[in-house]
Amino acid sequence: MYSRILRAIYKIENNHVFSAVKKGFTLLIPVLLVGSFALLFLNFPIPVFQKFIAEWAGGVLSTSLHFLFDSTVGFMSIYLVVSISYYYSSEMKERDGFLQVMAMVVSVVCFAASFGAAGGSMELSDLGPVGVFTAMFSSVAATKLFYFFYGKISAAHRFRSRGADVDYRNSLSAIYPLLLCALIFIGMNLTIQTVFKVDNLNDLVTDGIVFLFHNINDGLGAGILYVVVLDILWVFGIHGGNALEQVAQTYLVPNDNAAGVIISKSFLDSYALIGGCGAAICLLAALLIFSKGKDNRQLAYSASGAVLFNINEILVYGLPVVLNPVLIIPFILTPVISLLIAYGFATMGFLPILGRTVTWTTPVLFSGYLSSGSWRGVAVQLVILAAGTGVYAPFVCLAQKVKEQQAKMLLNELTAYFKLVQQEGRDVHLMEQHDSKGLLARNMAEQLRIDVEQERLTMGYQPQYHKEHGLTGAESLLRWRYMDYPVYPPLVVALAKEDGFFDRLTQVVVKTSMKACSELLREGSALTISANISADQMDSEQFINRVIRMAETYGVSGHYCLEVTEESAVDRMEEIPHHISRLKSAGILAAVDDFSMGRTSLMYLQTSSFYAVKLDGRLVQGLLENERNQEIIASIVSLGTNLGFVVMAEYVETEEIREKLESLGCNLYQGYLYSPAVPLERLKEIVKGSQPKK
Known part of the structure; x- marks a missing residue:
């Protein structure tokens, strides 16, 4: 049941529309931070x-x-239209820039x-938080309509101009789709103006x-209706405070200075909407206490200063709470509970109601003291803070689990x-994909x-066995985890290459495995530890110099091996034979990984300095x-006998x-028949278990 709920939430959050809206809000976090x-x-x-300051x-x-403020939050709706449309359009089949x-x-x-701009009814304030709902609707609907019309209008009906450049022709081809989309929104x-007698969708x-x-x-x-509607509006991205300004002025603000009247604008700001x-301060506390996600905690730290002064846009749009199926319930429920707690204390006479107006940006605890004139207002706010944090806590934990489940599912999709x-x-x-992957x-x-x-890389060590001599070595293999889930090693390598730090990754792998080799040697285990490098790295003098220095530092001469492989041809890499000889002189062995009978593999055999070749896994599996x-x-075994290298499978x-x-003459083995890759401590136990008893 729980797994089904998680999958349902995963499907909702990864719906193309919801996903684009959430990503659009996330993109605006820097804008919101500055403006807030x-x-x-x-x-x-x-x-x-x-x-x-005045x-x-x-x-x-x-x-x-x-x-x-005006240039950031004041134009928030415009920025949101662009960001949501950007992400939503990236989900379309036509991946055209x-x-x-x-x-x-x-x-x-x-x-x-949609605001009737041509009729003059659009105001500058509509471009800020007031127009968020219309921005979300417009960005999704207009993007969908544009792609629909562009796809329906055949190439024969698009504008053509001989001799014009591609950009000019492309721009002309968008005239009809743009015109149709604009006419639909104007219509x-x-x-809305004719039927409902209001200026626009927002009104x-x-x-x-x-x-x-x-x-x-x-x-x-x-008070309850105001709080519930306010928070429901925020959940859908509508700035509730602005949308309910008329309600607040009519029903709540007049009570701010009326002694003895409990429900007022200041009362709600001080107790229900702290x-x-x-x-939001309860959500902030729950994130700081219960969230294990580093990004959520960083966002909470960034938002804490603003939330203390009752400015919540960073949390609402940054997490985001908007269209978040997990946080919707506590977001609406917590203020209602807070209001009932404060109202209960007020009716019992514990919480004094002085009829004072308290500025909405007054920090929590201070607002409680100023509105009540005593420590009791502070005490009530502390009770509300504890209760609200308790309400948010299980949902924050659930959100974290959902996020982890999402990461697992997405990781499986990315790996596939x-x-x-x-x-x-x-x-x-x-990394160039514009979708969730x-x-x-x-x-x-x-x-x-x-x-x-x-x-901080985690390594596994897969033991290598000789037919007669038993355990002789181990290959160090990368076992990196993302959000506590193991990642397919070739995918790790591909990400490092694409992001430009593959050499640094290899250096850390070599350094870590050399440390392990040194530790084994100190404990009396003379195993040969190996690590993988690419042909490009074997051809790099700088890389080879660094490896030789590390080998001297950790004292692994004679017990460390570099396994080199590369799908591309190596006949242009003239320094490889020289570097292999240098490594051999420094006591570092070299092996050819994934050896077959292809041109690349045979090129390696032109040097006599190789210690071993490892058979291509496809040969062994079949x-x-x-x-x-x-x-x-x-x-290959015969070649090894004639050219002086050993063959490992x-x-x-x-x-x-x-x-x-064994019948074919291959006497060195590595694989699950003996052991998978294991942590270093487990390898030490295997070494001890393989030693003959005295």
Whole structure:
């Protein structure tokens, strides 16, 4: 049952529309951070500070803060239209950069048309938080319509101009789709004006909400309805405070200075909406206490200053809470519980109601003291904080589990896609994908880079056995985990290559495995530890110099091996033979990994400095069914005898395979028949168990 719920939530959150909206809000986090703190300074509840910013340098500070807020949050809806359209268009089948840009332009045009901009009814305030709902609707609907019309209009009906460049022709081809989209939105707006007698979609929603309060006269009932509607609006991305401004002015603000009247605007701000809508300070506390996700905690730290002053946009749009199926329930429920707690204390006489107006940006605890005139207001807020945090706690934990489940599912999808690309022989560009897989690939690469720089890579060591001598060595294999899930090693390598830190990754792998080799030697275990490098790295003098220095530092001469392989031809890499000789002189062995009878593999044999070759795993896996594989392996073993290198077989998983390899002359084995890759401590136990008892 629980697994089904998680999968259902996963499907909802990864719906193309929901996903694009959430990503669009996430993209705006820097804008919201800057704008929110500008708003905080403008409304900081200390008269001396307000006087300072108003008068300093002739008011330049106040003016700058207003400009900063207006240019960030003040244009939030426009930025949101562009960002949501960008992500939503990336989910379309037509992965064309021109169409993606045009979809964003069309979305902005339709957003303006939905406000009746041509009729002069659009105001500058509509471009800020007021127009968020219309921005979400316009970006999704306009993008979908644009791609639909562009696909339906055949090439024969698009504008053509001989001799014009591609960009010019592409721009002309978007005229009809843009015109049709704009006309549809204009028609929708005219219909709303005619039928509902309001200026636009945004006003229609706002007026409908205000109508709910016409028959509410009871103070507590009006307070609960106000809080519930406010938070529901925020959940759908609508700035609840602005949408309910008329309601607040009519039903709540007049009670601010009325002694003995409990439900007022100041009362709701001080007790039901502490930290902002959704009692955001309770969500903040739950994230800091119960969330294990590093990104959630970082966001909570970033938002903490603003939330203390009841500015909640960073949390609401940053997590986001908007369209979040897990956090919707506590976001709406917590303020209601907070209101009932405060109302209960007030009716019992514990919480004094003085009829004072408290500025909405007054910090938590201070607002409780100022509104009540005593410590009791502070105590009530602390009770609310504890209760609200308790309400949010299980949902924060569930959100974390959902996120982990999402990561697991997405990781499986990304791995499957990567394997498919490998099988088809296509170039791998995972981080350039604009869908969820691309986002995951970029996040993974970022975390991998951090782990590499901090040398926190986890390694496994797969034992290698000789027919007569038993355990002789182990290959060090990367066992990196993302969000505690193991990642397919070739995918890790591909991400490091694509993000440009593959050499650094290899250096850390070599360093870690050399440390392990040194530790084994100190404990009396003379195993040969090996690590994989690419032919490009074997051809790099700088890389080879670094490896030789590390080998000297850790004292692994004679017991360390580099396994080199590369799918591309190595005949242009002239320094490889010289570098292999240098490594041999420094006591570092060299082996050819995934050896077959191809040109690349045979090129390696022009040098006599190789210690071993490892058979291509496909040869070993098909050994029993394919006689040609047997003949190839026998030929490689014969080459080894004549040229002076040993032959090792990987993927030795059954006794039948081992016996057949032995009959062909191959006496070194590595595979699950003996052991998978194990942590270093487990390898030490295997070493002790393999030593003859005295």
